[in-house]
Amino acid sequence: MNNNVFDELPLLLAVPHAAEILGISRAAAYRLAASGELPVRRLGGRVYVVTSELRQLVAS
Template sequence: MPPPEQDILPPAPPADPAPGRLLLSVAEARAALGVGHTTLYGLLARGELQARRLGGRTLVEATSLRALVAALPVARFATPPGAANDSSPRTSRRGGRRGAIRGTPS
């Protein structure tokens, strides 16, 4: 029996990588975005992320990280084969009948 609709909670918002912080280290920014060193510095070079220098450190602005993520397109995925609305016939990847043994008469 499915639970009543009022018991279903909406998905939790993504965790804020830097609650209350203004700047993140390059390593923290990479971890927050899930990208590598080259990608992060490419985003900085293209102006898609903003950074500040403090002493000898490069620190990425937390607001620019949030803006970058907000500007990314929403991922759309095709319905996987075998889903409820897929009415196409099933065949094996090699073609032919499923379960047929090669060399045996049909």
């Protein structure tokens, strides 16, 4: 079985949680989200990183 950090995550991640997974600062993650380099969706005024797209980004 292939266990990795993405297996148990929800469909959407708060930006600070995504930053922790990526090993970058919260500010850097928000900059990447704003520039479009992190795959995000906005819901209810909040910004979330799409887990499946983040997985693909990390894998490439």
